[in-house]
Amino acid sequence: MRDLTEETSVFVETIIGIPGLKRELKLLHVTDSHFAEADNRDEERIVADAERFRQVYGGRAMEYFQQAIRHSNEWKADCTIFTGDIVQFPSFRNMELMEEQFGQLTSPYLYTLGNHDWLFTHHHPNDELRSSFYPLFNCVTGGNPSYGMIELEGVKLIILDDSNYQVNDAQLQFVRDQLAEGIPTLLFFHIPLYVPTLADKTLEVWRDPIMVNAPGWDPAARDRWGLREADASTQQFHQMLTEGEYPNAAAIFCGHLHFPHRDAFAEGRYQYVTKAGFEGGFRKITLKPL
Structure with missing residues:
Protein backbone atom coordinates (compact mmCIF):
# COMPACT_ATOMS: atom_id res chain seq x y z
CA MET A 1 0.00 0.00 0.00
CA ARG A 2 1.18 3.53 -0.69
CA ASP A 3 -0.11 6.53 1.22
CA LEU A 4 0.15 10.26 0.57
CA THR A 5 -1.90 12.54 2.80
CA GLU A 6 -2.00 16.29 2.30
CA GLU A 7 -3.78 18.52 4.81
CA THR A 8 -5.28 21.84 3.78
CA SER A 9 -7.19 24.44 5.76
CA VAL A 10 -10.52 22.97 4.67
CA PHE A 11 -10.18 19.29 3.92
CA VAL A 12 -7.65 16.49 3.74
CA GLU A 13 -6.60 14.66 0.58
CA THR A 14 -5.41 11.07 0.85
CA ILE A 15 -3.99 8.91 -1.92
CA ILE A 16 -3.69 5.17 -1.38
CA GLY A 17 -2.15 2.69 -3.78
CA ILE A 18 -4.18 -0.52 -4.12
CA PRO A 19 -2.61 -3.63 -5.72
CA GLY A 20 -4.61 -4.90 -8.68
CA LEU A 21 -7.01 -1.98 -8.80
CA LYS A 22 -8.64 -1.75 -12.23
CA ARG A 23 -8.85 2.04 -12.39
CA GLU A 24 -8.51 5.11 -10.18
CA LEU A 25 -11.37 5.53 -7.72
CA LYS A 26 -12.45 8.74 -6.02
CA LEU A 27 -14.22 8.60 -2.66
CA LEU A 28 -15.46 11.46 -0.50
CA HIS A 29 -15.62 10.97 3.26
CA VAL A 30 -17.92 13.22 5.33
CA THR A 31 -18.39 12.98 9.08
CA ASP A 32 -19.59 14.95 12.11
CA SER A 33 -21.68 17.62 10.41
CA HIS A 34 -23.88 17.90 13.51
CA PHE A 35 -26.55 19.98 11.81
CA ALA A 36 -29.43 20.72 14.16
CA GLU A 37 -32.85 21.63 12.79
CA ALA A 38 -36.30 21.11 14.29
CA ASP A 39 -39.85 22.40 13.83
CA ASN A 40 -43.27 22.24 15.48
CA ARG A 41 -43.52 18.47 14.96
CA ASP A 42 -40.90 18.08 17.69
CA GLU A 43 -41.16 18.74 21.41
CA GLU A 44 -40.37 22.27 22.54
CA ARG A 45 -37.21 21.12 24.30
CA ILE A 46 -35.94 19.64 21.02
CA VAL A 47 -36.64 22.89 19.18
CA ALA A 48 -34.76 24.75 21.91
CA ASP A 49 -31.86 22.28 21.68
CA ALA A 50 -31.70 22.81 17.92
CA GLU A 51 -31.23 26.53 18.36
CA ARG A 52 -28.59 26.00 21.03
CA PHE A 53 -26.60 23.48 19.02
CA ARG A 54 -26.65 25.63 15.90
CA GLN A 55 -24.66 28.13 17.95
CA VAL A 56 -22.44 25.51 19.59
CA TYR A 57 -21.34 24.24 16.18
CA GLY A 58 -20.71 27.65 14.69
CA GLY A 59 -23.95 28.28 12.83
CA ARG A 60 -22.74 26.97 9.46
CA ALA A 61 -23.17 23.21 9.82
CA MET A 62 -25.90 22.87 7.17
CA GLU A 63 -24.09 25.23 4.81
CA TYR A 64 -20.92 23.16 5.07
CA PHE A 65 -22.86 19.91 4.62
CA GLN A 66 -24.43 21.20 1.43
CA GLN A 67 -20.97 22.32 0.31
CA ALA A 68 -19.65 18.77 0.80
CA ILE A 69 -22.53 17.35 -1.26
CA ARG A 70 -21.79 19.81 -4.07
CA HIS A 71 -18.07 19.00 -3.91
CA SER A 72 -18.81 15.29 -4.25
CA ASN A 73 -20.86 15.92 -7.37
CA GLU A 74 -18.39 18.39 -8.92
CA TRP A 75 -15.44 16.09 -8.19
CA LYS A 76 -17.43 13.19 -9.68
CA ALA A 77 -16.81 10.93 -6.70
CA ASP A 78 -17.38 7.23 -7.28
CA CYS A 79 -18.89 6.92 -3.81
CA THR A 80 -19.62 9.26 -0.90
CA ILE A 81 -19.34 7.80 2.58
CA PHE A 82 -20.89 9.34 5.70
CA THR A 83 -19.62 8.09 9.05
CA GLY A 84 -22.08 9.43 11.54
CA ASP A 85 -23.10 12.42 13.60
CA ILE A 86 -24.35 13.97 10.41
CA VAL A 87 -27.34 15.12 12.46
CA GLN A 88 -27.13 16.25 16.06
CA PHE A 89 -30.26 14.24 16.89
CA PRO A 90 -33.05 12.49 14.95
CA SER A 91 -35.62 15.30 14.83
CA PHE A 92 -38.24 15.20 12.08
CA ARG A 93 -36.60 18.05 10.19
CA ASN A 94 -33.06 16.72 10.56
CA MET A 95 -34.06 13.37 9.08
CA GLU A 96 -35.88 15.06 6.20
CA LEU A 97 -32.93 17.29 5.41
CA MET A 98 -30.47 14.43 5.49
CA GLU A 99 -32.52 12.35 3.08
CA GLU A 100 -33.09 15.38 0.80
CA GLN A 101 -29.37 16.13 0.64
CA PHE A 102 -28.43 12.51 0.01
CA GLY A 103 -30.94 12.55 -2.83
CA GLN A 104 -28.90 15.28 -4.56
CA LEU A 105 -25.80 13.10 -4.79
CA THR A 106 -24.84 11.84 -8.22
CA SER A 107 -22.71 9.07 -6.70
CA PRO A 108 -23.76 6.01 -4.72
CA TYR A 109 -23.41 6.59 -0.99
CA LEU A 110 -22.92 4.67 2.24
CA TYR A 111 -24.06 5.85 5.65
CA THR A 112 -23.39 4.62 9.15
CA LEU A 113 -24.49 6.11 12.46
CA GLY A 114 -22.61 8.09 15.05
CA ASN A 115 -23.45 8.34 18.72
CA HIS A 116 -25.46 11.55 18.22
CA ASP A 117 -27.55 10.49 15.23
CA TRP A 118 -29.89 8.43 17.40
CA LEU A 119 -29.65 10.36 20.68
CA PHE A 120 -31.67 13.33 21.94
CA THR A 121 -30.09 15.45 24.67
CA HIS A 122 -32.62 14.30 27.27
CA HIS A 123 -31.77 10.63 26.66
CA HIS A 124 -29.03 8.53 28.26
CA PRO A 125 -27.36 6.30 25.65
CA ASN A 126 -27.95 2.55 25.69
CA ASP A 127 -28.24 -0.24 23.15
CA GLU A 128 -32.02 -0.55 23.47
CA LEU A 129 -32.48 3.13 22.72
CA ARG A 130 -30.28 2.89 19.63
CA SER A 131 -32.23 -0.14 18.39
CA SER A 132 -35.51 1.75 18.84
CA PHE A 133 -34.27 4.50 16.50
CA TYR A 134 -32.74 2.15 13.92
CA PRO A 135 -35.91 2.06 11.73
CA LEU A 136 -35.60 5.82 11.13
CA PHE A 137 -32.33 5.17 9.30
CA ASN A 138 -33.47 2.27 7.11
CA CYS A 139 -34.08 4.68 4.23
CA VAL A 140 -30.42 5.78 4.13
CA THR A 141 -28.77 2.47 5.08
CA GLY A 142 -30.44 0.04 2.71
CA GLY A 143 -32.51 -1.38 5.55
CA ASN A 144 -29.58 -2.41 7.75
CA PRO A 145 -28.11 0.34 9.94
CA SER A 146 -25.75 -2.13 11.65
CA TYR A 147 -23.42 -2.88 8.73
CA GLY A 148 -23.17 -2.88 4.96
CA MET A 149 -20.83 -3.17 1.99
CA ILE A 150 -20.49 -2.26 -1.66
CA GLU A 151 -17.81 -3.35 -4.10
CA LEU A 152 -16.36 -0.95 -6.67
CA SER A 163 -21.69 4.22 17.76
CA ASN A 164 -22.02 2.48 21.15
CA TYR A 165 -18.23 1.87 21.22
CA GLN A 166 -18.88 -1.82 20.58
CA VAL A 167 -18.77 -4.28 17.69
CA ASN A 168 -21.19 -7.15 18.21
CA ASP A 169 -20.82 -10.80 17.16
CA ALA A 170 -22.83 -10.39 13.96
CA GLN A 171 -20.80 -7.35 12.88
CA LEU A 172 -17.52 -9.10 13.67
CA GLN A 173 -18.54 -12.16 11.65
CA PHE A 174 -19.68 -10.00 8.74
CA VAL A 175 -16.32 -8.21 8.57
CA ARG A 176 -14.41 -11.48 8.92
CA ASP A 177 -16.41 -13.07 6.10
CA GLN A 178 -15.79 -10.10 3.82
CA LEU A 179 -12.07 -9.86 4.57
CA ALA A 180 -11.62 -13.62 4.19
CA GLU A 181 -12.27 -13.24 0.46
CA GLY A 182 -8.93 -11.46 0.14
CA ILE A 183 -10.23 -8.43 -1.78
CA PRO A 184 -8.70 -5.04 -0.89
CA THR A 185 -11.04 -3.48 1.66
CA LEU A 186 -11.58 -0.07 3.24
CA LEU A 187 -13.51 0.13 6.50
CA PHE A 188 -15.63 3.10 7.57
CA PHE A 189 -17.09 3.64 11.03
CA HIS A 190 -17.72 6.52 13.39
CA ILE A 191 -15.58 5.91 16.47
CA PRO A 192 -11.86 5.26 15.86
CA LEU A 193 -10.05 2.20 17.09
CA TYR A 194 -7.71 2.80 19.98
CA VAL A 195 -4.12 3.08 18.83
CA PRO A 196 -1.51 4.46 21.22
CA THR A 197 -0.40 7.23 18.86
CA LEU A 198 -3.94 8.63 18.76
CA ALA A 199 -4.45 8.58 22.53
CA ASP A 200 -2.45 11.68 23.49
CA LYS A 201 -4.29 14.01 21.13
CA THR A 202 -7.64 12.47 22.06
CA LEU A 203 -7.01 13.02 25.77
CA GLU A 204 -5.76 16.54 25.12
CA VAL A 205 -8.98 17.48 23.31
CA TRP A 206 -11.58 15.35 25.11
CA ARG A 207 -9.95 14.42 28.46
CA ASP A 208 -11.39 10.90 28.11
CA PRO A 209 -10.14 8.08 25.81
CA ILE A 210 -13.17 8.08 23.51
CA MET A 211 -11.94 5.32 21.18
CA VAL A 212 -13.04 1.72 20.64
CA ASN A 213 -11.38 -0.71 23.09
CA ALA A 214 -9.40 2.08 24.75
CA PRO A 215 -7.75 1.41 28.12
CA GLY A 216 -7.52 3.95 30.91
CA TRP A 217 -11.18 4.86 31.40
CA ASP A 218 -12.17 6.33 34.73
CA PRO A 219 -15.32 4.47 35.85
CA ALA A 220 -17.21 7.72 36.51
CA ALA A 221 -16.30 9.07 33.08
CA ARG A 222 -17.31 5.80 31.44
CA ASP A 223 -20.70 6.06 33.11
CA ARG A 224 -21.06 9.70 32.09
CA TRP A 225 -20.56 8.71 28.46
CA GLY A 226 -23.01 5.83 28.87
CA LEU A 227 -20.43 3.16 28.10
CA ARG A 228 -19.56 -0.30 29.35
CA GLU A 229 -16.28 -2.13 29.13
CA ALA A 230 -15.43 -3.59 25.74
CA ASP A 231 -17.33 -6.76 24.90
CA ALA A 232 -15.35 -9.85 23.87
CA SER A 233 -16.43 -9.33 20.26
CA THR A 234 -15.19 -5.73 20.36
CA GLN A 235 -11.83 -6.85 21.69
CA GLN A 236 -11.60 -9.51 18.99
CA PHE A 237 -12.44 -6.93 16.29
CA HIS A 238 -9.74 -4.60 17.57
CA GLN A 239 -7.22 -7.43 17.75
CA MET A 240 -8.11 -8.72 14.28
CA LEU A 241 -7.32 -5.36 12.69
CA THR A 242 -4.41 -4.13 14.79
CA GLU A 243 -2.55 -7.45 14.65
CA GLY A 244 -2.84 -7.54 10.86
CA GLU A 245 -4.79 -10.79 10.58
CA TYR A 246 -6.09 -9.68 7.16
CA PRO A 247 -3.49 -7.78 5.09
CA ASN A 248 -6.22 -6.79 2.62
CA ALA A 249 -7.74 -4.47 5.26
CA ALA A 250 -6.13 -1.52 3.50
CA ALA A 251 -7.35 1.46 5.53
CA ILE A 252 -9.84 2.67 8.14
CA PHE A 253 -11.74 5.97 7.97
CA CYS A 254 -13.66 7.43 10.88
CA GLY A 255 -14.65 10.63 12.68
CA HIS A 256 -16.01 11.35 16.18
CA LEU A 257 -12.94 13.21 17.45
CA HIS A 258 -13.52 16.32 15.27
CA PHE A 259 -9.82 16.73 14.42
CA PRO A 260 -7.90 15.24 11.48
CA HIS A 261 -5.33 12.58 12.27
CA ARG A 262 -3.50 9.65 10.74
CA ASP A 263 -2.11 6.70 12.66
CA ALA A 264 -0.87 3.24 11.66
CA PHE A 265 -3.28 0.60 12.98
CA ALA A 266 -1.09 -2.17 11.53
CA GLU A 267 2.23 -2.14 9.72
CA GLY A 268 2.00 0.04 6.62
CA ARG A 269 -1.75 0.63 6.97
CA TYR A 270 -3.46 3.65 8.45
CA GLN A 271 -6.54 4.78 10.31
CA TYR A 272 -7.64 8.24 9.18
CA VAL A 273 -9.73 10.52 11.37
CA THR A 274 -11.43 13.18 9.24
CA LYS A 275 -12.00 16.78 10.24
CA ALA A 276 -15.52 17.59 11.45
CA GLY A 277 -18.03 18.60 8.81
CA PHE A 278 -19.40 21.42 10.98
CA GLU A 279 -16.02 23.10 10.54
CA GLY A 280 -16.08 22.62 6.77
CA GLY A 281 -14.02 19.44 6.83
CA PHE A 282 -14.21 16.39 4.58
CA ARG A 283 -11.68 13.99 3.12
CA LYS A 284 -10.96 13.33 -0.55
CA ILE A 285 -9.71 9.78 -0.98
CA THR A 286 -8.10 8.70 -4.23
CA LEU A 287 -7.34 5.01 -4.76
CA LYS A 288 -4.73 4.44 -7.44
CA PRO A 289 -3.68 1.20 -9.16
CA LEU A 290 -0.46 -0.16 -7.69
Missing part, protein backbone atom coordinates in the same frame (compact mmCIF):
# COMPACT_ATOMS: atom_id res chain seq x y z
CA GLU A 153 -13.87 -2.08 -9.29
CA GLY A 154 -12.54 -4.87 -7.09
CA VAL A 155 -12.37 -2.86 -3.85
CA LYS A 156 -14.78 -3.42 -0.96
CA LEU A 157 -16.10 -0.52 1.10
CA ILE A 158 -17.48 -1.71 4.45
CA ILE A 159 -19.51 0.41 6.86
CA LEU A 160 -20.07 -0.58 10.47
CA ASP A 161 -22.07 1.04 13.26
CA ASP A 162 -19.81 1.25 16.33
Whole structure:
Protein backbone atom coordinates (compact mmCIF):
# COMPACT_ATOMS: atom_id res chain seq x y z
CA MET A 1 0.00 0.00 0.00
CA ARG A 2 1.18 3.53 -0.69
CA ASP A 3 -0.11 6.53 1.22
CA LEU A 4 0.15 10.26 0.57
CA THR A 5 -1.90 12.54 2.80
CA GLU A 6 -2.00 16.29 2.30
CA GLU A 7 -3.78 18.52 4.81
CA THR A 8 -5.28 21.84 3.78
CA SER A 9 -7.19 24.44 5.76
CA VAL A 10 -10.52 22.97 4.67
CA PHE A 11 -10.18 19.29 3.92
CA VAL A 12 -7.65 16.49 3.74
CA GLU A 13 -6.60 14.66 0.58
CA THR A 14 -5.41 11.07 0.85
CA ILE A 15 -3.99 8.91 -1.92
CA ILE A 16 -3.69 5.17 -1.38
CA GLY A 17 -2.15 2.69 -3.78
CA ILE A 18 -4.18 -0.52 -4.12
CA PRO A 19 -2.61 -3.63 -5.72
CA GLY A 20 -4.61 -4.90 -8.68
CA LEU A 21 -7.01 -1.98 -8.80
CA LYS A 22 -8.64 -1.75 -12.23
CA ARG A 23 -8.85 2.04 -12.39
CA GLU A 24 -8.51 5.11 -10.18
CA LEU A 25 -11.37 5.53 -7.72
CA LYS A 26 -12.45 8.74 -6.02
CA LEU A 27 -14.22 8.60 -2.66
CA LEU A 28 -15.46 11.46 -0.50
CA HIS A 29 -15.62 10.97 3.26
CA VAL A 30 -17.92 13.22 5.33
CA THR A 31 -18.39 12.98 9.08
CA ASP A 32 -19.59 14.95 12.11
CA SER A 33 -21.68 17.62 10.41
CA HIS A 34 -23.88 17.90 13.51
CA PHE A 35 -26.55 19.98 11.81
CA ALA A 36 -29.43 20.72 14.16
CA GLU A 37 -32.85 21.63 12.79
CA ALA A 38 -36.30 21.11 14.29
CA ASP A 39 -39.85 22.40 13.83
CA ASN A 40 -43.27 22.24 15.48
CA ARG A 41 -43.52 18.47 14.96
CA ASP A 42 -40.90 18.08 17.69
CA GLU A 43 -41.16 18.74 21.41
CA GLU A 44 -40.37 22.27 22.54
CA ARG A 45 -37.21 21.12 24.30
CA ILE A 46 -35.94 19.64 21.02
CA VAL A 47 -36.64 22.89 19.18
CA ALA A 48 -34.76 24.75 21.91
CA ASP A 49 -31.86 22.28 21.68
CA ALA A 50 -31.70 22.81 17.92
CA GLU A 51 -31.23 26.53 18.36
CA ARG A 52 -28.59 26.00 21.03
CA PHE A 53 -26.60 23.48 19.02
CA ARG A 54 -26.65 25.63 15.90
CA GLN A 55 -24.66 28.13 17.95
CA VAL A 56 -22.44 25.51 19.59
CA TYR A 57 -21.34 24.24 16.18
CA GLY A 58 -20.71 27.65 14.69
CA GLY A 59 -23.95 28.28 12.83
CA ARG A 60 -22.74 26.97 9.46
CA ALA A 61 -23.17 23.21 9.82
CA MET A 62 -25.90 22.87 7.17
CA GLU A 63 -24.09 25.23 4.81
CA TYR A 64 -20.92 23.16 5.07
CA PHE A 65 -22.86 19.91 4.62
CA GLN A 66 -24.43 21.20 1.43
CA GLN A 67 -20.97 22.32 0.31
CA ALA A 68 -19.65 18.77 0.80
CA ILE A 69 -22.53 17.35 -1.26
CA ARG A 70 -21.79 19.81 -4.07
CA HIS A 71 -18.07 19.00 -3.91
CA SER A 72 -18.81 15.29 -4.25
CA ASN A 73 -20.86 15.92 -7.37
CA GLU A 74 -18.39 18.39 -8.92
CA TRP A 75 -15.44 16.09 -8.19
CA LYS A 76 -17.43 13.19 -9.68
CA ALA A 77 -16.81 10.93 -6.70
CA ASP A 78 -17.38 7.23 -7.28
CA CYS A 79 -18.89 6.92 -3.81
CA THR A 80 -19.62 9.26 -0.90
CA ILE A 81 -19.34 7.80 2.58
CA PHE A 82 -20.89 9.34 5.70
CA THR A 83 -19.62 8.09 9.05
CA GLY A 84 -22.08 9.43 11.54
CA ASP A 85 -23.10 12.42 13.60
CA ILE A 86 -24.35 13.97 10.41
CA VAL A 87 -27.34 15.12 12.46
CA GLN A 88 -27.13 16.25 16.06
CA PHE A 89 -30.26 14.24 16.89
CA PRO A 90 -33.05 12.49 14.95
CA SER A 91 -35.62 15.30 14.83
CA PHE A 92 -38.24 15.20 12.08
CA ARG A 93 -36.60 18.05 10.19
CA ASN A 94 -33.06 16.72 10.56
CA MET A 95 -34.06 13.37 9.08
CA GLU A 96 -35.88 15.06 6.20
CA LEU A 97 -32.93 17.29 5.41
CA MET A 98 -30.47 14.43 5.49
CA GLU A 99 -32.52 12.35 3.08
CA GLU A 100 -33.09 15.38 0.80
CA GLN A 101 -29.37 16.13 0.64
CA PHE A 102 -28.43 12.51 0.01
CA GLY A 103 -30.94 12.55 -2.83
CA GLN A 104 -28.90 15.28 -4.56
CA LEU A 105 -25.80 13.10 -4.79
CA THR A 106 -24.84 11.84 -8.22
CA SER A 107 -22.71 9.07 -6.70
CA PRO A 108 -23.76 6.01 -4.72
CA TYR A 109 -23.41 6.59 -0.99
CA LEU A 110 -22.92 4.67 2.24
CA TYR A 111 -24.06 5.85 5.65
CA THR A 112 -23.39 4.62 9.15
CA LEU A 113 -24.49 6.11 12.46
CA GLY A 114 -22.61 8.09 15.05
CA ASN A 115 -23.45 8.34 18.72
CA HIS A 116 -25.46 11.55 18.22
CA ASP A 117 -27.55 10.49 15.23
CA TRP A 118 -29.89 8.43 17.40
CA LEU A 119 -29.65 10.36 20.68
CA PHE A 120 -31.67 13.33 21.94
CA THR A 121 -30.09 15.45 24.67
CA HIS A 122 -32.62 14.30 27.27
CA HIS A 123 -31.77 10.63 26.66
CA HIS A 124 -29.03 8.53 28.26
CA PRO A 125 -27.36 6.30 25.65
CA ASN A 126 -27.95 2.55 25.69
CA ASP A 127 -28.24 -0.24 23.15
CA GLU A 128 -32.02 -0.55 23.47
CA LEU A 129 -32.48 3.13 22.72
CA ARG A 130 -30.28 2.89 19.63
CA SER A 131 -32.23 -0.14 18.39
CA SER A 132 -35.51 1.75 18.84
CA PHE A 133 -34.27 4.50 16.50
CA TYR A 134 -32.74 2.15 13.92
CA PRO A 135 -35.91 2.06 11.73
CA LEU A 136 -35.60 5.82 11.13
CA PHE A 137 -32.33 5.17 9.30
CA ASN A 138 -33.47 2.27 7.11
CA CYS A 139 -34.08 4.68 4.23
CA VAL A 140 -30.42 5.78 4.13
CA THR A 141 -28.77 2.47 5.08
CA GLY A 142 -30.44 0.04 2.71
CA GLY A 143 -32.51 -1.38 5.55
CA ASN A 144 -29.58 -2.41 7.75
CA PRO A 145 -28.11 0.34 9.94
CA SER A 146 -25.75 -2.13 11.65
CA TYR A 147 -23.42 -2.88 8.73
CA GLY A 148 -23.17 -2.88 4.96
CA MET A 149 -20.83 -3.17 1.99
CA ILE A 150 -20.49 -2.26 -1.66
CA GLU A 151 -17.81 -3.35 -4.10
CA LEU A 152 -16.36 -0.95 -6.67
CA GLU A 153 -13.87 -2.08 -9.29
CA GLY A 154 -12.54 -4.87 -7.09
CA VAL A 155 -12.37 -2.86 -3.85
CA LYS A 156 -14.78 -3.42 -0.96
CA LEU A 157 -16.10 -0.52 1.10
CA ILE A 158 -17.48 -1.71 4.45
CA ILE A 159 -19.51 0.41 6.86
CA LEU A 160 -20.07 -0.58 10.47
CA ASP A 161 -22.07 1.04 13.26
CA ASP A 162 -19.81 1.25 16.33
CA SER A 163 -21.69 4.22 17.76
CA ASN A 164 -22.02 2.48 21.15
CA TYR A 165 -18.23 1.87 21.22
CA GLN A 166 -18.88 -1.82 20.58
CA VAL A 167 -18.77 -4.28 17.69
CA ASN A 168 -21.19 -7.15 18.21
CA ASP A 169 -20.82 -10.80 17.16
CA ALA A 170 -22.83 -10.39 13.96
CA GLN A 171 -20.80 -7.35 12.88
CA LEU A 172 -17.52 -9.10 13.67
CA GLN A 173 -18.54 -12.16 11.65
CA PHE A 174 -19.68 -10.00 8.74
CA VAL A 175 -16.32 -8.21 8.57
CA ARG A 176 -14.41 -11.48 8.92
CA ASP A 177 -16.41 -13.07 6.10
CA GLN A 178 -15.79 -10.10 3.82
CA LEU A 179 -12.07 -9.86 4.57
CA ALA A 180 -11.62 -13.62 4.19
CA GLU A 181 -12.27 -13.24 0.46
CA GLY A 182 -8.93 -11.46 0.14
CA ILE A 183 -10.23 -8.43 -1.78
CA PRO A 184 -8.70 -5.04 -0.89
CA THR A 185 -11.04 -3.48 1.66
CA LEU A 186 -11.58 -0.07 3.24
CA LEU A 187 -13.51 0.13 6.50
CA PHE A 188 -15.63 3.10 7.57
CA PHE A 189 -17.09 3.64 11.03
CA HIS A 190 -17.72 6.52 13.39
CA ILE A 191 -15.58 5.91 16.47
CA PRO A 192 -11.86 5.26 15.86
CA LEU A 193 -10.05 2.20 17.09
CA TYR A 194 -7.71 2.80 19.98
CA VAL A 195 -4.12 3.08 18.83
CA PRO A 196 -1.51 4.46 21.22
CA THR A 197 -0.40 7.23 18.86
CA LEU A 198 -3.94 8.63 18.76
CA ALA A 199 -4.45 8.58 22.53
CA ASP A 200 -2.45 11.68 23.49
CA LYS A 201 -4.29 14.01 21.13
CA THR A 202 -7.64 12.47 22.06
CA LEU A 203 -7.01 13.02 25.77
CA GLU A 204 -5.76 16.54 25.12
CA VAL A 205 -8.98 17.48 23.31
CA TRP A 206 -11.58 15.35 25.11
CA ARG A 207 -9.95 14.42 28.46
CA ASP A 208 -11.39 10.90 28.11
CA PRO A 209 -10.14 8.08 25.81
CA ILE A 210 -13.17 8.08 23.51
CA MET A 211 -11.94 5.32 21.18
CA VAL A 212 -13.04 1.72 20.64
CA ASN A 213 -11.38 -0.71 23.09
CA ALA A 214 -9.40 2.08 24.75
CA PRO A 215 -7.75 1.41 28.12
CA GLY A 216 -7.52 3.95 30.91
CA TRP A 217 -11.18 4.86 31.40
CA ASP A 218 -12.17 6.33 34.73
CA PRO A 219 -15.32 4.47 35.85
CA ALA A 220 -17.21 7.72 36.51
CA ALA A 221 -16.30 9.07 33.08
CA ARG A 222 -17.31 5.80 31.44
CA ASP A 223 -20.70 6.06 33.11
CA ARG A 224 -21.06 9.70 32.09
CA TRP A 225 -20.56 8.71 28.46
CA GLY A 226 -23.01 5.83 28.87
CA LEU A 227 -20.43 3.16 28.10
CA ARG A 228 -19.56 -0.30 29.35
CA GLU A 229 -16.28 -2.13 29.13
CA ALA A 230 -15.43 -3.59 25.74
CA ASP A 231 -17.33 -6.76 24.90
CA ALA A 232 -15.35 -9.85 23.87
CA SER A 233 -16.43 -9.33 20.26
CA THR A 234 -15.19 -5.73 20.36
CA GLN A 235 -11.83 -6.85 21.69
CA GLN A 236 -11.60 -9.51 18.99
CA PHE A 237 -12.44 -6.93 16.29
CA HIS A 238 -9.74 -4.60 17.57
CA GLN A 239 -7.22 -7.43 17.75
CA MET A 240 -8.11 -8.72 14.28
CA LEU A 241 -7.32 -5.36 12.69
CA THR A 242 -4.41 -4.13 14.79
CA GLU A 243 -2.55 -7.45 14.65
CA GLY A 244 -2.84 -7.54 10.86
CA GLU A 245 -4.79 -10.79 10.58
CA TYR A 246 -6.09 -9.68 7.16
CA PRO A 247 -3.49 -7.78 5.09
CA ASN A 248 -6.22 -6.79 2.62
CA ALA A 249 -7.74 -4.47 5.26
CA ALA A 250 -6.13 -1.52 3.50
CA ALA A 251 -7.35 1.46 5.53
CA ILE A 252 -9.84 2.67 8.14
CA PHE A 253 -11.74 5.97 7.97
CA CYS A 254 -13.66 7.43 10.88
CA GLY A 255 -14.65 10.63 12.68
CA HIS A 256 -16.01 11.35 16.18
CA LEU A 257 -12.94 13.21 17.45
CA HIS A 258 -13.52 16.32 15.27
CA PHE A 259 -9.82 16.73 14.42
CA PRO A 260 -7.90 15.24 11.48
CA HIS A 261 -5.33 12.58 12.27
CA ARG A 262 -3.50 9.65 10.74
CA ASP A 263 -2.11 6.70 12.66
CA ALA A 264 -0.87 3.24 11.66
CA PHE A 265 -3.28 0.60 12.98
CA ALA A 266 -1.09 -2.17 11.53
CA GLU A 267 2.23 -2.14 9.72
CA GLY A 268 2.00 0.04 6.62
CA ARG A 269 -1.75 0.63 6.97
CA TYR A 270 -3.46 3.65 8.45
CA GLN A 271 -6.54 4.78 10.31
CA TYR A 272 -7.64 8.24 9.18
CA VAL A 273 -9.73 10.52 11.37
CA THR A 274 -11.43 13.18 9.24
CA LYS A 275 -12.00 16.78 10.24
CA ALA A 276 -15.52 17.59 11.45
CA GLY A 277 -18.03 18.60 8.81
CA PHE A 278 -19.40 21.42 10.98
CA GLU A 279 -16.02 23.10 10.54
CA GLY A 280 -16.08 22.62 6.77
CA GLY A 281 -14.02 19.44 6.83
CA PHE A 282 -14.21 16.39 4.58
CA ARG A 283 -11.68 13.99 3.12
CA LYS A 284 -10.96 13.33 -0.55
CA ILE A 285 -9.71 9.78 -0.98
CA THR A 286 -8.10 8.70 -4.23
CA LEU A 287 -7.34 5.01 -4.76
CA LYS A 288 -4.73 4.44 -7.44
CA PRO A 289 -3.68 1.20 -9.16
CA LEU A 290 -0.46 -0.16 -7.69
